[in-house]
Amino acid sequence: MSSVQSAPAFQISPSAGGHGLTLSDSAAKRLAQLGAAEGHPVLLRVAVDGGGCSGFQYRFELVEAAEADDLRIEADGQAALVDAVSLPFLKGSEIAFVDDLAGAQFVVRNPNAASSCGCGVSFSI
Numbered sequence: 305m306s307s308v309q310s311a312p313a314f315q316i317s318p319s320a321g322g323h324g325l326t327l328s329d330s331a332a333k334r335l336a337q338l339g340a341a342e343g344h345p346v347l348l349r350v351a352v353d354g355g356g357c358s359g360f361q362y363r364f365e366l367v368e369a370a371e372a373d374d375l376r377i378e379a380d381g382q383a384a385l386v387d388a389v390s391l392p393f394l395k396g397s398e399i400a401f402v403d404d405l406a407g408a409q410f411v412v413r414n415p416n417a418a419s420s421c422g423c424g425v426s427f428s429i
Contacts, residue, residue, distance in 0.1 A: 324396035325386065327379040331410060334401040335382040338366060347383050348410060349374075350399055352390040360393060364410045 331348070339345045347370060351363040367385070370376060374385040377399065384399050398413040 323375065323391060323394075325375070325377045325384075325391075325394060326398045327377045327382065327384050328398055328400035329379065330401040331384065331399050332380040332382040334410070335384075336380070339382075344368065345382075347385050348399070349385045349387075350390070350394070350410075350412065351387055352393040362412050 335346060335348055346366045346368065349363075349365045349367050352360050353363050355361050370385050371387065373388050375388070375391060377384045377386065386394055393416065394412065394414065396415045399410065400413060401410050402408070
């Protein structure tokens with residue numbers, strides 16, 4: 305009798321604190337540029353709100369300080385913050401900065417999203 309073991313379709317990286325969230329080099333570089341322009345360090349707050357054409361939407365804002373319950377994701381001396389309510393929607397995601405024909409913006413590369421809108425701001429699970 306043989307048994308077949310399959311890997312889970314979605315796995316959280318234990319090396320990343322169990323949440324699997326990462327901040328890409330491109331996002332860290334852009335945050336450093338924004339902080340230099342502002343004259344002080346800035347943090348990128350990433351949140352998930354209800355709404356958008358696909359059900360949920362990402363919200364990005366630059367802030368100067370974290371809230372008490374924020375999860376801090378760091379790369380190259382820069383940081384993004386995620387609140388506890390948004391975390392389950394973002395597990396395993398990469399926060400990146402892209403500069404292409406569609407524009408320059410922070411994006412979330414989310415393996416949990418079953419679909420997303422054309423601009424990538426909203427998604428469904």
